[in-house]
Amino acid sequence: MSASTMLLLLADGRFPAGAHAHSSGLEAAVAAGRVTDLSTLAEYLRGRLATAGLVAAAFAAAACRAAGVDPPASAPGTDPNGRHRRSALARLDVELDARTASPAQRTVSRRQGRALLRAGRAIWPTAGFDDLPATPGGPHQPLVLGLVGAAAGLDPAQVATVAVHATVTGSASAAVRLLGLDPYQVQTLLVRLADACDATAARAARAAEQPPRRLPAAAAPLADIHAEAHATWEVRLFAS
Amino acid sequence: MRATARLVARADRHGRTTLAELRGESPLLLRQVPAGDGGVTVYVVGGAAGPLAGDDLRLDVEVGPGARVRMHTVAASIALPGRPGAVSRMLVRATVAERAALHWLPEQLVAAAGCAHVADAEVDVAEDGVLHWRDELICGRHGEQPGRAEVNTGVDLAGRPLLRQSLAVGPDAPGWAGPAVLGGAPATGSLLVVDPARPTEPPAVRGTVARLPLTGGTATLWTATAPDAHTLRTLLESEREQLLAAPDSIAVPVDGEGTEVVRVGGGRRGATDRVDRSGRRLGGGARPVRQTAS
Incomplete structure (x- = not known):
């Protein structure tokens, strides 16, 4: 299958990873009265692109690069190169934790990571998903996306495009x-917003060549505040 | 203008903190003031206006084992434009050793119209070190739009990444004033408290201040947006004052006057669990919604 069809499959909201259950913070922003119409939605999406979108895309691209360090280990634990991949992914996981101050957002990212991992394992059973860190709650979604993208034959820039697309x-x-x-x-x-999406993905892919410490850390105070408020609701339409 | 300043604090054998080194140059001058508790208090005194675009300022702080340092600035820093195309930079690098404590509580950074400023902080805290780190950014002086400002904070705890945050405002930061980032609030800030002696507190949110327990150590970040610098300071300082008193409460200002303490936590986990088990539910939030097939 060609890379462009793979790109479309992974970016499709119908890919069975539960993306439709998440509003990426929009539900709380709507409830707070901050997003009310098309123009405030446009500003919301621009802000998400520059913050959460950039960070997620950079980490997805970096995980995709890490996957390409060497072929997946056929026997985990015996492949010395697999150790590099595992330590690179573990480092990305803690760096992404440090960029996700909100516990609610950390939980959501790991839950989405688990959902995507289930799909990835079913579709690409021999891909190196075992190299993901065994963190409680599951691996962060961008890390899984990077490995899924690598398994699908995408390059880091394409993986970043998928991540940015999902954000908006x-x-x-x-x-x-x-x-x-x-x-x-x-x-x-x-x-x-397509040009802004492409520019964000390109920036994320460039950033992914940096050491993990230097990856983008664009923060948005209201995203953290909204996420924590949303997590306390008893009734909500979206999981995040 | 280029300037560097350096502070090195050590604990003597009686546990009193002494300054092994304290030097600076305009506009980054350091002044020690008396402190009664055996620690030291140092003020950063701006020896000139600014920072102006083109300035390159650097402050190194080393807090040795067992030493205790509080740092303040005498006034807000107002980042101002300089020669065209130039950027002003302020880098603070701090290390906090075993059993040491650093309280970094400066006045606000004000991003004036036309400024181009980057504030970087790189902090390393040893496993049992204590850190209070406050950052406040005011977007523009009264009634003006800010220039380009970026506040980058990186904190490592016991050699592990604890916090990485980069907040950008101004013409180069798409959507910064919009509903995803600051929602039109001209003041935003955070308070990071790393203290191994304190139990981790549950997350809480009230209005536009949130308490966020971090992973990778006993560390909590308060993050807030506010209509002005005074309200922002009240939000963050009331949290700091509550720290030792009532770990499961969060203080909020009431109409900008005084504070009330609201009990939080407790029901939150239960609420989350109920939603987890049942998945998405119909309805939600403040407005009626209709569930559609996807």
């Missing part, structure tokens, strides 16, 4: 449901 489309489709926005207008907004 998840919130955008949630906005249609939460605010009753016109889907055509929301799609028009996504088309207008």
Whole structure:
């Protein structure tokens, strides 16, 4: 299968990793009265792209690069090169933890990582998913995405594109449901943001060549505050 | 303007903190003031306006085993424009050794219109070190839009990454004032407390201040947005004052006047678990929603 079809499959919201259950913080921003219409949604998406989108894409691209350090170990624990891959992924995991101050967001990232990992293992049973760190709660989603992308034959820049795409489309489709926005207008907004998405993905892929410590750490105070508020709700439409 | 300053603190054999080194140069001058508790208190005195774009300032702080240092600045730093295309930089590097404590409690950084400023902090804390680290950013002086400002904070605890945050505002930071980042608040800040003697507290949120327990150590980050510098300081300082008194409460200002203490935690985990088990639910939030097939 060609890389472009693989790219579309992984970016598709119908890929069985549960992405449709998440609004990427939008539900809480809507409840707080901060996103109310198309123009505030546009500002929301721009802010997400520059912060959470950039960070997730950079870590996904870095994990994809780490996967390419050497072929997956056929017998884990005996391959000296597999150790490099495992330690690179473990380092990425703690660096991403340090960039995710909100416990609710850490939990969501690991839960989404577990969901994607189930799909990845089923589709690519021989891929090196065992090299992911055995962290409680599961590995962070961008790390799994990097390995899934590598297994699908994508390069780090393509993996970054998938991550950025998921950042904006998840919130955008949630906005249609939460605010009753016109889907055509929301799609028009996504088309207008396409260049910004590509630029963010390219920046993330470049950043992924840096040591883990130097990867982007773009923070958004309201994302942390919204995520913690959302986690306390008893009733909600989206898991995040 | 380039300037470097350096502070090295050691504990003597009686447990009193002494300054083995204290030197600076304008506009980064260090002044020790009397402290009654055996630790030392040092003020950073700005010897000139700024930082102005083009300035390159660097402060190194080394807190040796068992030593205790509190650092303040005498006034807010106002990042101002300088020659075209130039960037002002302020780098603070700090190491906190075993049993040592560093309280870094400076006044605000104000990003004035047209500025181009990068504030970097690199902090290494030993496993049983104590750190209080406050960062406050004011986006523009009264009634103005800020220039480009970036605040990068990296903290390692026992050689492990604890916190990496980079907040960018201004014309180069898409969406910074929007609902995903600051929601129009001109003041934002955080307080990081690393203290192995304190139990980890549950997450909590009230208005626009959140208490966020970090992974990788007994460390908590308070993060807040506010309509002005005074409200922001009240939010963060009331949290700091509550630290030892009531670990499961969070203090919030009431209409900007005084504070009330709200009990939090407890029910939160239960609420999360209920949603976990049942998955998504119909309805939610402050407005009616209709669930659609996806």
